[in-house]
Amino acid sequence: MQATTQLIHSIPVDPLTGAISVPIYQTSTFVQEAPGVNKGYDYARSGNPTRAALESLVAQLENGHTGAAFASGLAAIDAVVKLLETGDEVIAVDDIYGGAFRLFEQVYRKFGINVTYVDTTNPENVLNALTPKTKLIWIETPTNPTLKITDIKAIAAIAKEHGCWLCVDNTFASPALQKPLELGADLVVHSGTKYLGGHSDVIAGVVVTANADLGQKIRFYQNATGAVLGPVDSWLLIRGIETLHLRVRQHSASARAIAAFLQSHPAVDKVYYPGLATHPGHSIAASQSRGFGGIVSFSLKEDTQEAATAFVTSTHLFKLAESLGGIKSLVSHPAQMTHKSIPAEKRKAAGVVDSLVRLSAGLEDTEDLIEDLRQALDSLLAKKTAAEQRPTAAAPQKKAVAEVVV
Numbered sequence: 001m002q003a004t005t006q007l008i009h010s011i012p013v014d015p016l017t018g019a020i021s022v023p024i025y026q027t028s029t030f031v032q033e034a035p036g037v038n039k040g041y042d043y044a045r046s047g048n049p050t051r052a053a054l055e056s057l058v059a060q061l062e063n064g065h066t067g068a069a070f071a072s073g074l075a076a077i078d079a080v081v082k083l084l085e086t087g088d089e090v091i092a093v094d095d096i097y098g099g100a101f102r103l104f105e106q107v108y109r110k111f112g113i114n115v116t117y118v119d120t121t122n123p124e125n126v127l128n129a130l131t132p133k134t135k136l137i138w139i140e141t142p143t144n145p146t147l148k149i150t151d152i153k154a155i156a157a158i159a160k161e162h163g164c165w166l167c168v169d170n171t172f173a174s175p176a177l178q179k180p181l182e183l184g185a186d187l188v189v190h191s192g193t194k195y196l197g198g199h200s201d202v203i204a205g206v207v208v209t210a211n212a213d214l215g216q217k218i219r220f221y222q223n224a225t226g227a228v229l230g231p232v233d234s235w236l237l238i239r240g241i242e243t244l245h246l247r248v249r250q251h252s253a254s255a256r257a258i259a260a261f262l263q264s265h266p267a268v269d270k271v272y273y274p275g276l277a278t279h280p281g282h283s284i285a286a287s288q289s290r291g292f293g294g295i296v297s298f299s300l301k302e303d304t305q306e307a308a309t310a311f312v313t314s315t316h317l318f319k320l321a322e323s324l325g326g327i328k329s330l331v332s333h334p335a336q337m338t339h340k341s342i343p344a345e346k347r348k349a350a351g352v353v354d355s356l357v358r359l360s361a362g363l364e365d366t367e368d369l370i371e372d373l374r375q376a377l378d379s380l381l382a383k384k385t386a387a388e389q390r391p392t393a394a395a396p397q398k399k400a401v402a403e404v405v406v
């Protein structure tokens with residue numbers, strides 16, 4: 001049986017009523033026949049049947065042992081970090097998700113957990129950063145927003161050899177395209193807010209573990225610290241996952257067409273998409289994923305924040321917002337949004353130049369999305385031409401812009 005068929009039919013029909021959709025068990029507690037004698041549930045922080053259906057679904061989706069659902073992607077990441085003890089060290093991908101960076105630096109560092117950030121696209125950098133205290137390696141692939149690719153198998157081999165865990169934040173690829181546990185990772189986390197939910201209507205997170213032991217530990221922290229996903233939100237995530245494969249196929253097809261279009265437009269400088277043969281991670285991405293995903297980033301020839309602002313405020317279908325992976329296409333400007341708090345020099349060194357724009361291809365028709373981008377890019381070029389042709393009055397302003405570019 002194929003993966004999608006198997007997935008859809010692994011969502012159980014309700015044994016009590018025959019309901020084909022998983023019931024939302026909106027309850028805090030469960031009546032017991034005698035103290036400790038119950039039907040598998042006693043209190044809804046520890047376990048809820050709607051959440052349990054979601055947790056076994058994501059475990060299956062990632063081909064892992066145990067799934068655990070959390071109130072957000074960050075709560076899921078937090079549960080994994082809680083596996084560590086004071087003095088343990090972490091090696092993390094250098095362009096890690098900003099919220100994970102904040103968690104490591106502003107929450108866990110003061111408890112004596114030190115994180116070293118390296119460019120994990122070269123596994124040697126990970127080898128060189130290892131110390132006897134390294135307990136966890138943390139990667140994302142593709143990364144945000146320049147979609148750098150790390151070889152999961154190679155890093156998993158390093159982790160295994162040195163007795164540490166590998167956790168992959170699989171949010172950008174989604175399990176429809178990439179299953180890190182099959183490549184040797186020990187843990188996978190997701191912001192379910194993105195592709196798993198898929199409709200921009202829920203904040204959620206999941207952890208899936210490769211084995212029972214890690215599963216038990218994560219479940220312990222889930223219950224002990226309590227950032228569980230509620231039953232309605234669990235249901236929304238199940239509902240999203242039901243169409244995950246179908247959606248990701250379309251997101252990816254549009255993103256690939258958009259990347260090709262952007263490469264051909266005279267206002268565009270660099271295009272970042274792992275599906276392009278020119279992308280440095282292309283062959284690794286092709287070998288470890290079944291597709292290249294729905295995110296495309298690009299920079300403008302006119303590399304200024306003003307040009308990027310003009311672009312992101314002149315698209316109609318691509319809505320200006322943080323987040324990704326939903327039905328509606330989104331556009332964001334990392335330098336002024338997600339990456340604003342990173343010093344300009346550091347940001348630019350990581351490829352996040354002033355004009356870099358990130359697109360999340362939604363489920364609108366591909367041609368309409370390309371048309372929307374075309375009109376916004378064309379109007380940028382038209383504005384530039386008009387400014388260049390404007391007589392004397394515009395001259396000082398033109399000079400100022402030229403100075404900034406230099």
Ligand SMILES: *Cc1c(COP(=O)(O)O)cnc(C)c1O
Nearest residue numbers: 072073074097169171191193204
């Ligand atoms: C959004 C995101 C998170 C955080 O998830 P929340 O649901 O917003 O808490 C973590 N990792 C990546 C890669 C993300 O894109």
